[in-house]
Amino acid sequence: MPDTDALPRVLLDWYDVHARDMPWRVGPVQRKAGIQPDPYRIWMSEIMLQQTTVVTVRDYFQRFVARWPTVRDLAAAQDADVMGEWAGLGYYARARNLLKCARAVVDEHDGVFPADHAALLQLPGIGPYTAAAVSSIAFDLRHTVLDGNVERVMARLYDIHTPLPAAKPELMARADALTPSDRPGDYAQAVMDLGATICSPKSPACGICPWRDPCAARAAGTQGELPKKTPKKPKPVRHGTVYLAQRADGAWLLETRPEKGLLGGMLGWPGSPWVDTSEPLPHGTPPLDTDWRTLAGEVRHTFTHFHLILTVKHATVPQDTAGDFVTPDQFRPSDLPTVMRKAFDLSQS
Template identity: 65%
Template sequence: MRDLAEAAPALLLDWYDRHARDLPWRVPPAQALRGVRPDPYRVWLSEVMLQQTTVAAVRAYFAAFTTRWPTVQALAAAPDAEVMGEWAGLGYYARARNLLKCARVVSDDHGGVFPDTADGLRTLPGIGSYTAAAIAAIAFDRPAVVVDGNVERVMARLFDVHTPLPAAKPELTAKAAALTPAERPGCHAQAVMDLGATVCTPRSPACGICPLMAHCAGRAAGTAPDLPRKTQKQPKPVRVGLAYLARRSDGAWLLETRPDKGLLGGMLGWPGGDWAETPQAAPPPVEADWRDLPGEVRHTFTHFHLRLALRVADVGMDAQPVRGHFVPAAQFRPADLPTVMRKAFDMARGAF
């Protein structure tokens, strides 16, 4: 496979020119070839949204964000609650908090202009090694080494690397670096990721239509579909919790903004107790005639399963909550809630 580093970049670029996906944050290869660059703001926004998230899930959020906040300055000026509400449902909410921090740094300290090198980008909140390299390559056509989950998988198969992730990361990064060309590095980066997303897929890869088939060591060895190897993950424990949903007589709902740190940080949620493997004491947020709802909300987070019991109550206009605040009905959008909280609302709403 000594010829791989020489042959692969041209094969990948040729494949990309014919098969590049049409994505709203992307400049088509024909235009890129003529020197047209995408808007760094849109590249940055899309890359942050795409962290651990599928293209299908990102599309609508990207459209909503760019319509509501067309520039980094506009986003920087937005109230926190509006941005967190717009991000609701996309997950990994630290991304939204860092998105705002980053927008404000770029707007306030960089004149609204993103740094044009990977090192410069890397210093910004929410931009790690992958995202810095991706923006540098895609927005500024710098020959940065872009390594995401797709690239790791493609490299592990191309070079038949059996070392399990995450230990294999340096080795796979070195392989990716060896393939990164000086010409059209932005298109190259997107080509490898597109290939991983559409051909060299995690399960049942379509080796028969792969432009690199003839050069792939994993294909030759028959190991490609089983790569990359990964170290086994811990099983998810079950945690239980309790949430209180109160509706005031004018239709307002009692919600609280969760603390910035930790799970669902900075998001709206129903008051309640801690979530743990054994039931925790959870005093009600307001004095009322609470009633238990039958059933429970089931939801799975990254590292545990949750079973959430619900208590509901109607309260008068004189209610004085010790936690949270009443959100007027006209202002309340269930879509502003993270998914587990929206599930709780959907289950409880019929009880009012």
Template identity: 70%
Template sequence: MRDPATLSADLLSWYDRHARAMPWRVPPAARQAGTRPDPYRVWLSEVMLQQTTVAAVRDYFHRFTARWPEVTDLAAAADADVMAEWAGLGYYARARNLLKCARAVVAEHDGRFPADHAALLALPGVGPYTAAAVAAIAFDLPETVVDGNVERVITRLHDVHTPLPQAKLEITALARTLTPQARPGDYAQAIMDLGATICTPRNPACGLCPWRDDCAGRLAGSATDLPKKTPKKPKPIRHGIAYIARRVDGAYLLERRPDSGLLGGMLGWPGSDWNEAPGEDPPIRAEWKALNTEARHTFTHFHLRLTVKTALVPMDRAPARGEFHEEFRPGDLPTVMRKAFDLAQK
């Protein structure tokens, strides 16, 4: 295998020709001509991209930056507006932390993201990956950025057979040896692009890879089996009830969930607890009818099966919890609640 400096230079040369076009990215030619990335857009994209694909994020990114073009605009936004725009991206704690971080940048850093890794890491909701990504991409600091794509590239390049997540420290150490002092921001994006477009999980295009002659995994014939992963435990199944009440004037009964926990701060249908055997807990007196199909959704740690019950209620009946909303947009609901609504519409 050639020395790290040569490998990094070859990857940067490949990136100069093949960099993906993204709405939050400054292309390599423009960057070398002096155009600097907007730290706000870099940070926003990195938060959105966690556990989500580029294709899924593009439209959300465009909507967010059109509505809140600067971090000061986002910091001043109403929580409910941001949560509604986030609906469908999942992992809603990210949206809550998004607001906390924006407000901290305004309150503590005069509306400017700090060009310092430690200061970035101290911001609410910013973990090691995001801090390194913003430091490198936005400020060209030589920080090592390791996401799932980078893990795959590094394990194949060095033929690492230690399974994930145990291998994370080893992978980060190996990745750090390749991080150059010159153009670290472009390099971070280059290695992520390499994993996303060439060194893919299945059927990697090794013939197009700038590191093909150096890849120990390819030479050993083990590349497609890497990275190794510790088998996951089967996810448990939880059950719940979602109550969809529509008033005769067309208003729907909705309830905002507590800020902490799953779907925190999001509007949704009043319902039961989610467990093995949920009890009845209707939010308003009505003749409830259960649908003969259930709404199914998978969270990080469990599968959810929701029984959907519907009712039509008169104008003068008050709910025990929740509020009727005359202005109701299904798109403002988190995915699992929208699935329940879609079933009720059918």
């Protein structure tokens, strides 16, 4: 059985040498020099990293903090500006909650993130994982962080074969037992780094792992098959239609999607509901009475719970056509969520 006292010390020694360089992170050398993490940057990075890779998040994070350097700056931002910067990062409810949380921090906590786990949980968009991450990483409080990397490390370290998600309580208990009172923030980042760089999903580099000797799965030769996961059900396929209308001056007809639901608050093309059957193909009600042309090809996009196939219809309309048209100088395709940008790209091909 791994030594719960020795393991954190071993991992922290490894982290002090091998910590990844992150734009939101205060590394171990800086921490020892007395530099403290900025809770705003830790919180923003954790929200962005949910269901998204570090490689993807880096550029988004740097753009956000350059444009809105403090939580007060973000709280004062226009919703459309924030949603536009978020476009392409996916899981758009996170962007809406980002604004709600920033405004709550300003209104309820005078612009200062509370150094209290229970208070963090009361903020919009902050659940148990994010509260634990901010508490430990930003404030060095002893709270256990359990993300996918940590789950994988714990499953292998203790050779746990219970499939996820049923294994989560046991994995959390194991992770909590290892979380030290000394440097819990660095330790949380160290376990995540270990999972991301060495104890990777495929072909873990056991030979250079600081926990290779006490790892029960390595001893049993089962590390490659852990963690086990309950098979997922096949995703359903939904169908819909979007309408791209362009005026003679180049302006595009756009809409802001309803606040609730998928892509809530984002810019998008008018279109039909997305339904689970393609018989008959759902076209909805066109936003304008004009001559619509069905473009060759289709848009395919995958969300968390379903695949989407969109038919794209295009029309060029007169200059005096009324509606919520966005002029070329104000329209940025990059402000569209990915699925809507795919429809625009199809219209340009």
